[in-house]
Amino acid sequence: xxxxxxxxxxxxxxxxxxxxxxxxxxxxxxxxxxxxxxxxxxxxxxxxxxxxxxxxxxxxxxxxxxxxxxxxxxxxxxxxxxxxxxxxxxxxxxxxxxxxxxxxxxxxxxxxxxxxxxxxxxxxxxxxxxxxxxxxxxxxxxxxxxxxxxxxxxxxxxxxxxxxxxxxxxxxxxxxxxxxxxxxxxxxxxxxxxxxxxxxxxxxxxxxxxxxxxxxxxxxxxxxxxxxxxxxxxxxxxxxxxxxxxxxxxxxxxxxxxxxxxxxxxx
Amino acid sequence: xxxxxxxxxxxxxxxxxxxxxxxxxxxxxxxxxxxxxxxxxxxxxxxxxxxxxxxxxxxxxxxxxxxxxxxxxxxxxxxxxxxxxxxxxxxxxxxxxxxxxxxxxxxxxxxxxxxxxxxxxxxxxxxxxxxxxxxxxxxxxxxxxxxxxxxxxxxxxxxxxxxxxxxxxxxxxxxxxxxxxxxxxxxxxxxxxxxxxxxxxxxxxxxxxxxxxxxxxxxxxxxxxxxxxxxxxxxxxxxxxxxxxxxxxxxxxxxxxxxxxxxxxxxxxxxxxxxxxxxxxxxxxxxxxxxxxxxxxxxxxxxxxxxxxxxxxxxxxxxxxxxxxxxxxxxxxxxxxxxxxxxxxxxxxxxxxxxxxxxxxxxxxxxxxxxxxxxxxxxxxxxxxxxxxxxxxxxxxxxxxxxxxxxxxxxxxxxxxxxxxxxxxxxxxxxxxxxxxxxxxxxxxxxxxxxxxxxxxxxxxxxxxxxxxxxxxxxxxxxxxxxxxxxx
Numbered sequence: 098x099x100x101x102x103x104x105x106x107x108x109x110x111x112x113x114x115x116x117x118x119x120x121x122x123x124x125x126x127x128x129x130x131x132x133x134x135x136x137x138x139x140x141x142x143x144x145x146x147x148x149x150x151x152x153x154x155x156x157x158x159x160x161x162x163x164x165x166x167x168x169x170x171x172x173x174x175x176x177x178x179x180x181x182x183x184x185x186x187x188x189x190x191x192x193x194x195x196x197x198x199x200x201x202x203x204x205x206x207x208x209x210x211x212x213x214x215x216x217x218x219x220x221x222x223x224x225x226x227x228x229x230x231x232x233x234x235x236x237x238x239x240x241x242x243x244x245x246x247x248x249x250x251x252x253x254x255x256x257x258x259x260x261x262x263x264x265x266x267x268x269x270x271x272x273x274x275x276x277x278x279x280x281x282x283x284x285x286x287x288x289x290x291x292x293x294x295x296x297x298x299x300x301x302x303x304x305x306x307x308x309x310x311x312x313x314x315x316x317x318x319x320x321x322x323x324x325x326x327x328x329x330x331x332x333x334x335x336x337x338x339x340x341x342x343x344x345x346x347x348x349x350x351x352x353x354x355x356x357x358x359x360x361x362x363x364x
Numbered sequence: 365x366x367x368x369x370x371x372x373x374x375x376x377x378x379x380x381x382x383x384x385x386x387x388x389x390x391x392x393x394x395x396x397x398x399x400x401x402x403x404x405x406x407x408x409x410x411x412x413x414x415x416x417x418x419x420x421x422x423x424x425x426x427x428x429x430x431x432x433x434x435x436x437x438x439x440x441x442x443x444x445x446x447x448x449x450x451x452x453x454x455x456x457x458x459x460x461x462x463x464x465x466x467x468x469x470x471x472x473x474x475x476x477x478x479x480x481x482x483x484x485x486x487x488x489x490x491x492x493x494x495x496x497x498x499x500x501x502x503x504x505x506x507x508x509x510x511x512x513x514x515x516x517x518x519x520x521x522x523x524x525x526x527x528x529x530x531x532x533x534x535x536x537x538x539x540x541x542x543x544x545x546x547x548x549x550x551x552x553x554x555x556x557x558x559x560x561x562x563x564x565x566x567x568x569x570x571x572x573x574x575x576x577x578x579x580x581x582x583x584x585x586x587x588x589x590x591x592x593x594x595x596x597x598x599x600x601x602x603x604x605x606x607x608x609x610x611x612x613x614x615x616x617x618x619x620x621x622x623x624x625x626x627x628x629x630x631x632x633x634x635x636x637x638x639x640x641x642x643x644x645x646x647x648x649x650x651x652x653x654x655x656x657x658x659x660x661x662x663x664x665x666x667x668x669x670x671x672x673x674x675x676x677x678x679x680x681x682x683x684x685x686x687x688x689x690x691x692x693x694x695x696x697x698x699x700x701x702x703x704x705x706x707x708x709x710x711x712x713x714x715x716x717x718x719x720x721x722x723x724x725x726x727x728x729x730x731x732x733x734x735x736x737x738x739x740x741x742x743x744x745x746x747x748x749x750x751x752x753x754x755x756x757x758x759x760x761x762x763x764x765x766x767x768x769x770x771x772x773x774x775x776x777x778x779x780x781x782x783x784x785x786x787x788x789x790x791x792x793x794x795x796x797x798x799x800x801x802x803x804x805x806x807x808x809x810x811x812x813x814x815x816x817x818x819x820x821x822x823x824x825x826x827x828x829x830x831x832x833x834x835x836x837x838x839x840x841x842x843x844x845x846x847x848x849x850x851x852x
Contacts (some may be wrong), residue, residue, distance in 0.1 A: 140510065161766060179396065193563075193566045196558055196563055197538065197563050197564060198538065198539075198563050198564055199538045199541045199545075199564065199567065201542065201545055201546065202545045236729055239567075240534060240567075241534065251393055268511050268512065271511065271512025272511060272512055275585070276539055276545070277508055277513070277514050277539060277544045277545050277586070278512060278513065278541055279511055279513070279514055279515065279537040279541050280509075280513040280514060280515035280516070280537075281515075281534070281537070281553075283513045283723055284513075305701040
C-alpha cells in the first residue's frame with residue numbers, strides 16, 4: 098500500500114492498473130513520461146476509452162475509493178474457500194456495476210464521503226447476501242437493483258437523515274443535478290421508499306426486500322450505540338431491528354440475522 | 365420466412381418490376397403485404413407454386429410467389445437488384461441534404477395534425493419511414509422524464525412491428541441513459557469490440573452489428589434519445605451520420621412542436637391562459653380572488669416597468685438562419701422569463717428582441733421597484749453565464765442585453781378589441797423606460813435619477829451616473845444612474 102504523497106514506480110502503477118485494484122495520481126510534471134510509457138506499453142486504449150466517457154483521474158479515483166469503501170468495510174470474519182470464491186464474484190459484480198457508463202453521473206457528482214461509504218456498504222452487503230442465499234433469490238435480473246442501491250441516497254447524512262421520505266430527496270437531487278437513469282432503476286428507489294412506508298410483511302420482490310433490510314441495518318448500525326465495539330454495536334442493531342421485525346420479509350430477516358454474524362461490518 | 369421488409373420504391377420502380385416480371389407468372393408482395401406486381405395469374409394457378417423471400421444478408425424484403433421452375437431465377441434477379449442498390453449506396457442519392465425524408469416527415473406531420481392524431485399515434489409511422497429510408501433494422505425513441513428517468517417510448521423492431529417495451533434490453537436503455545447524460549452521439553460499427561458498449565452490456569445480451577444513439581435536445585437539455593440499430597448498407601460513416609443528424613433535427617422539431625402544444629393545452633385547462641402573461645404568483649392571487657377584477661379591466665396606477673433588449677440584433681439576425689434565430693431568441697427568453705417570474709414580475713409583451721415586464725400590477729407590491737431592479741441585475745448575470753455561451757457556440761460574439769427601468773403612473777388593463785385583447789400598461793412612464801433601454805449598452809441597466817433617488821432603502825448602489833442624456837420626445841435632457849452588474 099502506498100501512502101499519500103509517496104511516489105511509486107511506473108511498474109508498480111502498471112501492475113495496479115492491470116489488477117484494477119488501485120488508483121494513482123500522475124503529477125503534471127510526470128504527464129509526458131507517463132504518456133510515453135502508456136503508448137509503449139499499449140495502455141493507450143484504456144486512456145482512449147476513458148476520454149470517450151469524459152472520464153478523468155478524479156473520476157477514476159472516486160470509483161476506486163467507492164470500491165475500497167465496500168470491500169474493506171464489509172468482510173467475512175473467517176473466509177472459507179467457498180466464501181473466497183463468493184467474495185471474488187461479488188467484487189467483480191460490484192466493479193462491473195460501478196464501471197458501467199450509466200453510473201457516470203453518480204461518480205461525476207462529488208457526493209459526500211459519508212454517502213459514498215453508506216452506498217458502498219449497503220450495495221456490497223446486498224450483493225454478498227444475495228450470492229450467499231441462492232435459494233432465496235437469483236442474482237439474475239438484479240442489475241437494476243444494484244444500480245438503485247448505489248444511488249439510493251444522495252442527500253444528507255446517512256447517520257441522521259434516513260426517513261421514509263428519503264427517496265423523495267434522492268429524486269429531487271436527480272432532478273436538480275440533471276442526472277438521468279433508466280426508469281427501472283429510479284422506480285426501485287421509489288418502491289423501496291414506499292415499501293418502507295407501508296411496513297408490509299411480504300413482497301413478491303425478494304431482492305428488493307433484501308435491499309430494504311440491508312439499508313435499514315446500515316442506518317441503524319450507524320447510530321445504534323455510542324459504544325465503539327463492533328460486537329456490542331451489532332447486538333444493539335439487531336435488537337432494534339427485532340423491534341421492527343414486521344417491517345421486513347420474515348424469511349429474509351431470519352436468514353439475515355444468522356448471516357450478519359459472519360460479517361465484519363465497519364462503519 | 366418473412367423477417368423484414370422495406371419500402372420497395374427504393375429498390376425497384378414499378379415499371380422495372382413489371383418489365384422483368386411480366387414474362388414469368390408470379391405475385392410479388394411488398395413490405396406491407398401489398399401486391400405490387402403480378403403476371404399471368406392463370407398460369408400461376410395451374411402449376412406448383414413456391415413462396416420465397418427476397419433477401420439481402422439474411423433479411424427479407426419482399427415475398428415472391430412464382431412457379432417452382434421460375435422462382436429461382438426470379439429470386440436471384442431481384443436479390444441482385446437489391447444488393448446492387450445497397451452496395452453502391454444509390455439509396456443515399458435521395459438523402460441529398462435530407463430534403464426528401466425531412467419533407468416527408470414534415471408532410472406527414474401536417475397530415476397527422478389535420479387528422480388530430482396524437483404524437484403516440486403518428487410517431488410509429490415516422491419511425492417506420494426513418495427505418496425504411498435509412499435502412500436500419502430497428503429504430504427506438506427513449507424519453508427522458510423530469511424525474512431523472514429514461515425509458516423506451518416508441519420503437520419499431522427487427523420484424524417491422526411495434527417494439528414491445530419489455531423486449532428492450534437493459535443494455536439499450538443504459539446506452540440511451542449514457543447518451544442523455546453525456547449529451548453526445550454514441551456510434552459504433554463494431555459494438556463487440558467497443559469497451560464503452562460492452563461496459564453497458566456486461567451480460568453480453570444480443571450485440572447488434574452497429575448502432576447510433578443520438579440525443580434529441582431542447583435548450584441544451586436532452587428530452588429524448590433516438591436509437592438506430594443494425595444499419596444494413598455497411599458501416600455508418602460521415603455521410604450516414606449527417607443524414608441521421610438531419611433526421612433527428614426534424615424529430616426534435618416535431619417534439620418541440622408537440623411540447624408547446626401540450627403546454628398551451630395545459631395552460632388552457634388550468635387557468636384560461638393567464639400564466640401566458642402573468643407570473644404564477646399573480647395568477648395564484650387572482651385565482652384566490654385577492655385581486656380586484658377592476659384592476660384587470662382598467663385603472664391608472666403607479667407601476668414599475670422594465671424593458672430589456674438584445675443589442676446588435678439586426679447584425680445577429682443576418683448571421684443565422686430564421687429557424688436558428690427563433691431558437692436562439694426562445695433560449696434567451698426562457699431565461700429572462702424565469703428571472704422575471706422569480707421576482708414576481710408580469711411579462712407584458714415580447715416584441716422581437718425586446719421583452720417588457722411590469723410590477724405593482726395587477727397586484728400591489730410594496731417593494732415593486734426593488735423587485736424589478738433585482739430582476740434586471742439577475743437578467744444581466746444569467747444572460748452572461750447561461751445565454752452568452754450558447755450564442756458564442758453559434759459564432760455570435762456580440763450578444764448582450766441593455767435594460768431600462770422606470771416607475772410612475774400608467775394606465776393598466778385590458779386593451780384591444782373583443783377578438784384581440786391584450787393585458788398591458790400605457791403612458792409616458794412606459795415610453796421613457798423604453799427610451800432608457802434603447803440607450804443602455806450591453807450589460808447596463810439605466811434608471812432615471814429621480815426614480816432611483818426616491819428609493820431610499822436599496823441595498824445595491826449604481827455604478828455610475830450619466831448626465832444630460834437626450835431622450836427622444838423630451839424637451840429637456842435627463843440624468844441617469846447606470847448599473848453594470850457584470851463589471852462589479
